[in-house]
Amino acid sequence: QKEVEQNSGPLSVPEGAIASLNCTYSDRVSQSFFWYRQYSGKSPELIMSIYSNGDKEDGRFTAQLNKASQYVSLLIRDSQPSDSATYLCAVYHYQLIWGAGTKLIIKP
Amino acid sequence: EAGVTQSPTHLIKTRGQQATLRCSPISGHTSVYWYQQALGLGLQFLLWYDEGEERNRGNFPPRFSGRQFPNYSSELNVNALELEDSALYLCASSLGSSGSIHEQFFGPGTRLTVL
Numbered sequence: 001q002k003e004v005e006q007n008s009g010p011l012s013v014p015e016g017a018i019a020s021l022n023c024t025y026s027d028r029v030s031q032s033f034f035w036y037r038q039y040s041g042k043s044p045e046l047i048m049s050i051y052s053n054g055d056k057e058d059g060r061f062t063a064q065l066n067k068a069s070q071y072v073s074l075l076i077r078d079s080q081p082s083d084s085a086t087y088l089c090a091v092y093h094y095q096l097i098w099g100a101g102t103k104l105i106i107k108p
Numbered sequence: 109e110a111g112v113t114q115s116p117t118h119l120i121k122t123r124g125q126q127a128t129l130r131c132s133p134i135s136g137h138t139s140v141y142w143y144q145q146a147l148g149l150g151l152q153f154l155l156w157y158d159e160g161e162e163r164n165r166g167n168f169p170p171r172f173s174g175r176q177f178p179n180y181s182s183e184l185n186v187n188a189l190e191l192e193d194s195a196l197y198l199c200a201s202s203l204g205s206s207g208s209i210h211e212q213f214f215g216p217g218t219r220l221t222v223l
Contacts (some may be wrong), residue, residue, distance in 0.1 A: 032210050043198055043214040044151070088151070092210040095141075095164060100150040 002027045004091050006099035015108050019076040023089030023099055026070070032092035033065055033072045037085045038101065044088055048074060079106045110135065112201050112215035120221045121189050129184040129218045133201030139163075140182040141212060142174060143198040151198070157182055158204055189222045196220075 003026045013019040021035075032051055036044035050056045050063040050072065062075040072091075076083055084106045089099040113132045121127050133140050142154040153166035157176035165172075171187040180201075186193055196219050200212035 034211060041196075043196075043217050046211055046213065049211055090212075095153075095156055096210065096212055098151045098153070 002091075002093055002097050004089055004097050004099040006087075006089050006102045008100060009103040010105050011102055012105045012107055013079050015079060015081060015106055017079055019079045019083065019104055019106070021074040021076075021087050021089075021102050021104065022071060023073065023091075024071045025089075025091045025097070027091065027093045027097075028067075028070065030091045030093045033063070034090040034092075034096070035061075035063060035072075035074045036088040036090060038088060039085045076104075081106045081108055112199055112213055114197075114199050114215035114218050116218060117216070118219045118221070120223065122223050123189055123191060125189050127186045127189060127193075127220055129186075129197050129199075129220070130181065131183070131199030131201075131215060132181045133199075134213055136203070137201035137213075138180050138204040139202045140176055140180065141200040141202070142182070142184050143200065144168075144195045145198060145217075146192075146195040154197075155184065186220075191222050194220060194222045 005024045035048040037047050038044040048063040050065045056063045060077045064073045086101040086103045088101045090096040115130045139158040141156050144152045155165050156163045160176050174184040176182045196217045198217045199215045202212045
């Protein structure tokens with residue numbers, strides 16, 4: 001059974017700080033990794049894709065991938081109240097395997 | 109470019125009835141995925157269609173079924189509705205499974221309420 005694990009949270013972070021979200025996966029052959037943001041009652045929105053070891057930056061978001069340790073993380077710099085949402089990690093192996101999501105709360 | 113569309117936005121049914129949900133993928137996408145998301149819970153994979161064929165299904169009873177049409181749109185049918193089928197049903201699309209890009213893009217969802 002291929003699994004993707006995330007801390008369910010909630011993770012509370014003060015406004016302006018760095019939010020760090022983590023995800024571990026069980027399948028060593030996974031090659032593609034994704035972070036989605038889902039606001040309450042809305043559909044998930046793709047915010048980052050990462051395929052190679054290391055960091056990938058896009059604005060205030062940085063995805064980090066370590067295939068040897070089988071984890072992928074998402075850093076959100078200068079956190080804003082509008083970043084409050086559930087963040088879903090997804091890992092590709094024949095199809096996307098989804099984590100249960102981490103609820104992030106940014107406190108003003 | 110138009111995104112994934114779903115209809116209807118909301119659907120109210122009574123227990124035992126049938127529900128039909130529809131999805132149109134992004135132009136050029138051949139794979140369609142259906143997910144169920146009960147209130148406060150994670151995404152539960154239902155079905156995956158690619159090039160008109162069912163590629164995989166999740167751990168759901170056979171009363172959940174669907175199909176993909178030649179234009180790659182899809183419908184999800186839920187027969188003999190039960191109260192616990194009340195959920196947000198999400199459709200996502202991606203480029204075909206033979207490619208190297210596996211990002212999925214979601215529609216706005218259909219909120220199904222079973223009374």
